[in-house]
Amino acid sequence: MASYQADRLKEKGNVAFRNASFPEAEDFYTQAIQKYSNNPLIFTNRANARLKLQRWEGAVNDCLKSIEITGPNGQNHKAFYFLAQAQLALHHPHEALSSALTAYEQVRSPAPNAKIGPKDLETFSGFVLRCKKAKFAVRDRERLRREGDLGAELEESLEAQKQRELDLVSAQLERVELGQVEASERGEEILENFDRKVAELRAVFAAADPTNHKSREIPDHLVDMITFEPMHDPVITKNGHSYERATIYEHLKRSPTDPLTRDPLTIPELRSNFGLKAACDEFWESGASDWIGDW
Template sequence: MNPQALRLKEEGNALFAKRNYAGAESCYSQALVIDPAMTSLYTNRAMCRFNMKEYNGVIADCDFCLSLDGENIKANYFKSKALAELGDTETANTHAQRAYDICRKTDDRKSLDMTHTWVLNCRSEWWRVRERRRKREAQDLEREVLELLAKDRDETLGSVPEGDEFERKAIWEESEKKAVQLKSIFERARKDDDREREVPPWLVDDISFNVMVDPVITSSGRSYDRAAIQAAIHANAVDPVTREPLTKEELRPNIVLRQACDWFLENNGWAYDW
């Protein structure tokens, strides 16, 4: 590690602690000119830029850091935060999950809670964005269908001989009847959508953050989805949350939770896409 780069980094850290983010960013940038391979300089500068709301700069720093160290927790975490601020909730969720997975794999307990909380926030926001998009698309579909119905009516009316008011009235009334029926169908769908679509916390696996479909319980009383906990045991032979030793033989089906999960998913099929 270059002594001059290290000194500039320490100066940057001191300025960051005083919330002088522009000054800290300048120190880290100077240090990077001297030692462009020091990954912590990229994540430190990314933190400065995040606080200054320079989100594209955050992503650029994190990407460069990840090109040097793909397992860097801070780079994945702050890239996720910046992407979320820019509205890319799907990719933000991917990097949030990656940061959390690295924490679990490396047993970085200091960052585990922070990344765990952020994953849940990303998942929640990702779902809300998709819900808004789905509702907007449904509104667009309703408008398009009604426009097609009106176009068909007008074309049919155009083929009716002049003076045949009885036929014209019948065509118009039939078209209006269909329009009312279509609006009623879309309105019923909207009422169903008005029900709050929230996945209850007890349905979410603490390892994969996906909906549990085959919950099992450990000797410590914690429940996980079978596939997720078995993968964790295979990797480290410990409970990923309590860090206590754990084997596959200690897992038992959580029948009550399984029945609750089955009931919820049967009545809320949208949760599979969560």
Template sequence: MVNADVPHDPAKALEYKESGNKCFQAGDYVQAEALYSKAINHDPSNPLLYTNRSMALLKLHLYPRVILDTRHAISLLPHNMKAYFQLAQAQIALGDPSSALTSAKKAHEFCVEECMSGGKGASSIGPITELVLRAKKEDWERKVPDWCVDDITFSVMLDPTKTGQSYDRSSIMEHLRRSPTDPLTREPLQVSDLRPNLALRAACEEFLQENGWAVDW
């Protein structure tokens, strides 16, 4: 919360921010958060101060406050890679992988844009990509039953075939072009050995009809 009685003073805000950075680097996240809050009081329209404070709040596991700060930072600077990245971390920590995936994808989009324009995004692309994959995996595991998932591509099977183990036809055909073996058992396997799994196909089709979002995974 901003103290309206504190005079607007960007220079003073910068002093508090730099002191907060030193505390953060020393591992004193409580003091860092307090100093960033003082900086915000002196310059409440600076989006970078909110992402600095939310960085400390993440370390303190105060995730609801992280969400408030990052959303405010985004309202001040919509193309805010750091804010979306921190927001995604808080959302996944609070058990909301679906929202985290949306936020992480935004962070990734802005990170790529920054890289292409010669900015500093290159150092962030790895952690952001990892977070996208983690959120996608957690969201997937929460929603998609194991029997729908192809063990080669980890997507929902559209045309299951059975060889003992069921695979989607397109993925097993692609695998057999590279290696005439079962992907899991490594035993010899030919295209002629494949048989349609009609019961599983019907079940997968029903699942996709009821959960259209799964087609995009």
């Protein structure tokens, strides 16, 4: 009985959601949960309403509750997808990426009775990429800042060393252990040495700084020829060309042909390209997020 009343309220919430009355939708879902709190779908629906209202923390809690009900290995791709969105909005790109990957894996190989939307694979795949970019952008920014700090620290210690050497020379001059001419020659030598070392230090750090690599491009073999985006789950065709899984699926749904050769091609004939996937992962790890640009 309680679950029947909850379903009625959930239905009202869905209507409100479709009419873009998100506060009202959230309210109906809350009432539904008060009647019956064991239906994971009500929690995912409320999470979706809360995403629209930008109540990220509430959305995270709803998704976690929904996932708790379906169990850690249960099919619940929507909850993982909404969770990833909220986590990304809360600037937790690591967690967001892991949730997005779970959602993606769940639509890639769904449970037998799972309801998968026709655009889910493509949407989730795009979102995985977004999380990846966010995660590595944060990491690379941190690394740059650390390197900046390290560079500054090294420059300071060079500066301190220069000062010690100069002090020593003036002490020796005072004690008349050095003549005036010799002392000024030594002083110049110290300054020259210092300038050269600072210049070298800066050159080394500049060479290691990926922001100086803007002109570099993502290697072609890591880019999906259909979307022009870097790949994260590449599959290979009979002819040896690789594409991002979600985009080649989308193409094959309309035209069961190899995009390059026009030979007949179907989804079951595609194979995961693990080697290329490893190369893609390595590319992200290499601190490349800066020159991937717009997202």
